[in-house]
Amino acid sequence: MIPVLIKPGLYKFKNILKLSLKDKRELLRTIVIFSLLSLLVLFAHFGTYSALQALASQSDKIFIPSSLPLSLILLVIFFLLFFSSSIATLGNFYLGKDIEFILASPISHGSFFWGKFVQVLIHAGWMACIFAVPMLFAFGSFYSASYEFFVLAIVGLFIFLCIPVSISIIFVTLFAAVVPAKRSRETFLVGILVLLFAIVVLVEPFAEQKGSDLDQTLALLRLFLLPEAQLLPSQWLGSYLHSFLEPQVGDRATWHLLQTLFVALSLISLAFVSIRLLHSYAFSKAQTSTISSKIVSSRARMRFCWLKEMAPSYCRAIFAKELKLFARDTTQTVQLALLLGLCILYLSNFQSLQIGRHLDVVMAVWWESFLVVCNVFLGGLVLVAVCARFVFPSISLEGKSFWLLQSSPLSLRDIMRGKFLFWFVPLGVISSVIFTSGAMAINVDFHIACIHAMASWILAYGIVGLAVGMGAIFSNFEWEHPSQLMSSTGSLLYMISAALLVFISLLPTSFLVIMRTLRNLGHDIPTITWYSIIVLCSAALVCLQHVVVRWAIQHGERALAKKVYQ
Amino acid sequence: MIELLNVSRKYGDFFAVKDISLEIKKGEIFGFLGVNGAGKTTTLRMVTGVLKPSSGSISLGGFLMSKEPEKAKAITGYIPDRPYIYSKLTAREFLYFVCDLYNVGYKESESRIDHLLDEYGLIDWQNELVDSFSHGMKQRLATAAALVHHPQILVIDEPMVGLDPHGARLLKDSLRKYASEGMTIFLSTHSLNVAEELSDRVAIIDHGSILTIGSVSELREQSGNFEDNLENIFLKLTAGKTHTERRVG
Numbered sequence: 001m002i003p004v005l006i007k008p009g010l011y012k013f014k015n016i017l018k019l020s021l022k023d024k025r026e027l028l029r030t031i032v033i034f035s036l037l038s039l040l041v042l043f044a045h046f047g048t049y050s051a052l053q054a055l056a057s058q059s060d061k062i063f064i065p066s067s068l069p070l071s072l073i074l075l076v077i078f079f080l081l082f083f084s085s086s087i088a089t090l091g092n093f094y095l096g097k098d099i100e101f102i103l104a105s106p107i108s109h110g111s112f113f114w115g116k117f118v119q120v121l122i123h124a125g126w127m128a129c130i131f132a133v134p135m136l137f138a139f140g141s142f143y144s145a146s147y148e149f150f151v152l153a154i155v156g157l158f159i160f161l162c163i164p165v166s167i168s169i170i171f172v173t174l175f176a177a178v179v180p181a182k183r184s185r186e187t188f189l190v191g192i193l194v195l196l197f198a199i200v201v202l203v204e205p206f207a208e209q210k211g212s213d214l215d216q217t218l219a220l221l222r223l224f225l226l227p228e229a230q231l232l233p234s235q236w237l238g239s240y241l242h243s244f245l246e247p248q249v250g251d252r253a254t255w256h257l258l259q260t261l262f263v264a265l266s267l268i269s270l271a272f273v274s275i276r277l278l279h280s281y282a283f284s285k286a287q288t289s290t291i292s293s294k295i296v297s298s299r300a301r302m303r304f305c306w307l308k309e310m311a312p313s314y315c316r317a318i319f320a321k322e323l324k325l326f327a328r329d330t331t332q333t334v335q336l337a338l339l340l341g342l343c344i345l346y347l348s349n350f351q352s353l354q355i356g357r358h359l360d361v362v363m364a365v366w367w368e369s370f371l372v373v374c375n376v377f378l379g380g381l382v383l384v385a386v387c388a389r390f391v392f393p394s395i396s397l398e399g400k401s402f403w404l405l406q407s408s409p410l411s412l413r414d415i416m417r418g419k420f421l422f423w424f425v426p427l428g429v430i431s432s433v434i435f436t437s438g439a440m441a442i443n444v445d446f447h448i449a450c451i452h453a454m455a456s457w458i459l460a461y462g463i464v465g466l467a468v469g470m471g472a473i474f475s476n477f478e479w480e481h482p483s484q485l486m487s488s489t490g491s492l493l494y495m496i497s498a499a500l501l502v503f504i505s506l507l508p509t510s511f512l513v514i515m516r517t518l519r520n521l522g523h524d525i526p527t528i529t530w531y532s533i534i535v536l537c538s539a540a541l542v543c544l545q546h547v548v549v550r551w552a553i554q555h556g557e558r559a560l561a562k563k564v565y566q
Numbered sequence: 567m568i569e570l571l572n573v574s575r576k577y578g579d580f581f582a583v584k585d586i587s588l589e590i591k592k593g594e595i596f597g598f599l600g601v602n603g604a605g606k607t608t609t610l611r612m613v614t615g616v617l618k619p620s621s622g623s624i625s626l627g628g629f630l631m632s633k634e635p636e637k638a639k640a641i642t643g644y645i646p647d648r649p650y651i652y653s654k655l656t657a658r659e660f661l662y663f664v665c666d667l668y669n670v671g672y673k674e675s676e677s678r679i680d681h682l683l684d685e686y687g688l689i690d691w692q693n694e695l696v697d698s699f700s701h702g703m704k705q706r707l708a709t710a711a712a713l714v715h716h717p718q719i720l721v722i723d724e725p726m727v728g729l730d731p732h733g734a735r736l737l738k739d740s741l742r743k744y745a746s747e748g749m750t751i752f753l754s755t756h757s758l759n760v761a762e763e764l765s766d767r768v769a770i771i772d773h774g775s776i777l778t779i780g781s782v783s784e785l786r787e788q789s790g791n792f793e794d795n796l797e798n799i800f801l802k803l804t805a806g807k808t809h810t811e812r813r814v815g
Contacts, residue, residue, distance in 0.1 A: 317666030320659070321652065328654040328695075400650035404711075406616045408667040409640035565618040 005115025033489055041134045048138035066245045071238030073135055077128045078234050082164040085124035087331055089172040091481030092119045094286050113275045123487045125161045132157055143245040159264045160237050166267035173274045176282035192337040236260045314410050318418030335389050343434055369517040372448055373510050375438040376455055380502030383431045383463050384495055391423045391467035392494050393485035396476045412557050420468045427464050431456040455509055462545030463498050469552020470494040472560040501548055508537040567592045567750040573622035575608050582608045584774040590752055595745045597765030598754040601804055605774040606754035610723050614644040627718055643712030647724040649704055653697040657688050657707050661714055668715035682710040701728035722753040726760055758797045770803050777803050
C-alpha cells in the first residue's frame, strides 16, 4: 500500500525518533521543536478565530460571507504550494541523488510516479497544512459546524493540495523536456520577466481607472488575489466548505467537491502521462546538457581581486565560491525569480493603499504613519522569506563538501562570519530597495524615506544573522536535494523567530513614527527631545538586532561544533 | 612532525579508536594499514582536525590541534577517500578557492596552480565544471588542492581509490618526491602493495588499536619469517579478525 520509494523516508523518520528517544538532549530538542510547532498551530487557530470575531462585530457595516476568507486562504496556499512544489519536483524527479539508482532498478513507472508524487506532496505541502488545518478548524469552531465539516475539510484539503502539485509536475517535466538544461535559467528568467511585464501592462489601466477611493482600492486588491474567480479550485473548495458553515446563506454545493476531485484526478493522470512519456527523455537531456559546461572568464574576475584590500583572504574565498555556486544553481535562480515577482506584486499592491487624499487632514497623517509601519513590517517579512530560501540553508548546502572547510585553517566562526558577510551586503541592498520603494510608493517625505533605508539595513543585519545562526543550529549535511532544507522544521522555526524579531523591531520604529506624526500634527516636542528620541530608537533597534545575532551565532557555532566534531 | 598521544575516539559505548600513540618524523612516509572498519579513517580525520578525539592529544608540526587548530591545519593538506568537491566550480576556480582559504599570495598561487594542473593532467580541463569530472579526475584535483599551499604534512585516506594505473603511478612518484623534499606523509590504505611500495614505516590497526608498528623489514623480523611479504604478515596479525565495516565519523 505504501509506495516503495516512500519507505526509506519512513525508516529514516523512525530511526531519528528512536535515536532521539535514546539521547536525552536530542529528546529535549525534539520536544522543544514539537512544542513550538504546537504553539504555531494554536496561534494559527486562535488568530483566525479572533479575526472572524472581529469581522463578525463589523457585520452591521459590511457583510463578508465565510466563503471569501476561506477562498482567499486557499488561494494563497495554492500559489505558495505551486512555487514550492515546482522546486520540489525539480529536486525529486530530476536532480535527486537517488534518481540514477532508482532508474537503474526494475521499478515500474507507476511506482516511480507515485513514490515521487507523494514525496513532492509531503515536502511542499506539510508547511501549508500546519497553517491551513488549524485555520479551517477555526472556521468550523466559530460557525459551530458539525463534525462533517472537520472531516471533509481535511479530505477536501488533501484533494485540493494534489492540484498544484500535479500542475507543477506537468510544468517542470515539459520545461525539462523542451528547454536544454544549459539554457533553463535564462529561459525561466525571460519567462518570469515577460509574465511580470504582462501583469503590469494588463493591470495598469485598471489601476488608473479604479484606484480612486477605499472601496475601489479594495476591489483592485481583490483583482490581484482573485479569491472568487469561478475557475479556481480554491473557490470551489471554499464554496463547498462554506455550505457547511452558513447553510442558510450558501447552497449545499457537493458539486464543488466533485469538481475539485475530478480536476485533481485528471491532473494527477496527466502528470502521470507526462512522466511516463517524457521523464526519461527529459532526465537524459538534463544530464547530457550539463556535461560540456565550459566556463571561461578572466582570471582576475574569478578571484574577486577588488576585494583584496577590503576583506580577509578567507572572506574573499567564501564570497567567490558562494556567488559562483549561487549563479550556477538553477533551483536558486528559479527561486530568486519567483521572489522577485513576489516583491513587485507586493510593491504594486502597496501603492494602491495610498488613499490619504480622500481622508481629512488628521486621519490622512495617521493613515500615512500606519502605512509607514506596515511597510517596515511587510518589507521585513519579505526579507524573512528571502532569507529562509537562501541564507538559512547556506551552511547545510555545503553538504558533503564541508570537509574542505573543516580541514582548512578556518574556525567555525570564521565560516559563519564569511557566510554572514556574503549575504548581508546583497540582502541589505535588496531590503533597502524594497523598503524605500514601498516608502516612495506611498509618497512619504525624504526624512521618512531615510528612516526606511536605515531600518532596512538594521533589520537586514538581524534577519541575516539569525538565518546564519539558526541555519547552523539546524544544519543538515545529508540532504538528498536542497528543497528538503527549505521545507524543514528548522526553516519553519527560523521563519517564526525572524517574523517575531521583525514584530518586536516595530516597537521602536512605531514609537519613532508616532512621535513624528504628533510633531507633524503640531504637538510641542522640543528639538532636543526629538533628536534624543531618534538616537534612542535607533540605538534600541541596533541593540536588539545585535543581541539576537550574537545569540544566534554563538548557539549556531556550538551546535555546529557538536554536529561536525562529535 | 605528527604526534598522537593516547588518542581515543568513542561513539556511545563503541571505541572506533582506542588509545593510539604514534610519532611520525619529518620527511617520512607512514602507512596505516587495517581491514575495513579498523579505525583508519577516523584516525586520519582526527589528525586533520575534521573530527575531535574523545581523549588524548594530537600535535602537528608542534601545534596542538586542540589549542591551535588553525595553525596546525595551515601546514596540513588532506585528501579524503571520497573527495566531495563543489560541483558547480571549475577546476581552476576550486584551486583559487583553496588558495584563498590558506591565504596563498596572488602571484604565487597563479604559478602554483598552473604547475599542479599540469602535473596532475588537468590543464586541459581547468575551465570545466567539476560536475563533469570522473572520480579519478576529482581525486587528482583533490590532490592538487591538498598540495597547493605547500603543506609540510600530507594526510591521505586511501590514495589509490579511483585512480587508473597512470594516475596511481603519477601519485606514487609525486609522494616520493615530496617526501624527499621534507614533506611528512601519513597515508591509510588497505592495499598492501601500496603500503609496501611507498611507506618507510607502517602501523597495523585493528579494532581501533595498533597491533604493530615498524618498517616492513622490522615486521618481517617480528613475524619470524624473513621471506614473508607484507600481505602475509598482515594476514597473520589480523587472522580471523575480518569484520563487517562500521563506517563512523
